[in-house]
Amino acid sequence: MRSGRSLTSLAQELERQLQSKKDLIVPSALVRHTTDERGRTGLVVEEDGGPVDYGVTPLARRQLADKLRIPYAYFERMREDQPALLDRNVNTWLQSEDDRRMLRTLDGQVRAVLSDRYRRLDNFDLAESVLPILQQLPEVHFESVELTETRMYLKCITPRLRYEMAPGDVVQAGVVISNSEVGQGTLSVQPLLYRLVCRNGLIAADRSLRKTHVGRALGGEDEAVTVYQDDTLRADDRAFFLKVRDVVQAAVSDATFRQAAQKLQKTLAIPLVGDPVKTVEVLAQRYTLNDTERAGVLRSLVANGELSGYGLVNAVTHYSQEVEDYDRATEFEMLGGRLIDLSAHEWKGLAEAA
Known part of the structure; x- marks a missing residue:
């Protein structure tokens, strides 16, 4: 299992964020998008005390593009190569929208652009x-x-x-x-x-x-x-x-x-009778693993020497310890849970891959 921080560190960071975060319900017409020459984006919100400038995180940038139905690849191309064009596009659509959005901010950055129906569970x-x-x-x-x-x-x-x-x-x-x-x-x-x-x-x-x-x-x-x-x-x-x-x-x-x-124990009785390399390739195709992840799971499977469904499940969950990104590491732990729920037919496609 991927290690994280201590409980004390978690408590301290949650307390710090509690003091720094703020939520706004904002009519789109009161929001203006800005991009500087380095491609850094911001949102200017017309609050009661006057305009307030916020930075924008990559996630919020993606959510904003999705809200305005601007393809994200095109959004990023404009941000990097034509920042003025990006601002014209975004601001034109913001001014034409007759809706309200929740902007979740932390440390002076917009970290999420969400529906005004978003249910906050903090x-x-x-x-x-x-x-x-x-x-x-x-x-x-x-x-x-x-x-x-x-x-x-x-x-x-x-x-x-x-x-x-x-x-x-x-x-x-x-x-x-x-x-x-x-x-x-x-x-x-x-x-x-x-x-x-x-x-x-x-x-x-x-x-x-x-x-x-x-x-x-x-x-x-x-x-x-x-x-x-x-x-x-x-x-x-x-x-x-x-x-x-x-x-x-x-x-x-x-x-x-x-x-x-x-359920996990039953996978001990599923022999991997095909080619282990092909088995992991099928796994990678089914669950969208990249080449590095595929190689890591295969390495764990071979190192463990358990050529069974049980060995494959454990190769997947063990690889999570090598993944730097904690969110992605957790997805591998969840993938292990999905594997033990596979039907006999689904296991056959993995176990007999050749």
């Missing part, structure tokens, strides 16, 4: 609500926590629940809670299998809690910019976070853990 409030719940789990250990530009992750293990895959090969139960404040996914609570022998983490494809970020439209019908303070956001979300307790307990229940562990 990381500080989530952590404040669920950390006490997680800390009540028997012998809980926070194996990996992280706060990336797009998501927060809490991955913890409870060693009391154990299952032996084979003699000396033990997995423990855990849970993963993740959330995005910037429109990059739902709030989710999912079971986790943690393999002791190699510190692999597998996130089971359980959809017991998938809270989407869609709600009623925010702000009024006037043409002003509405600023939402953090105390308003916390009050809005607290009622929902109270529901998370039961879902966390279900995710680390004996029944849920054994069901996932037994």
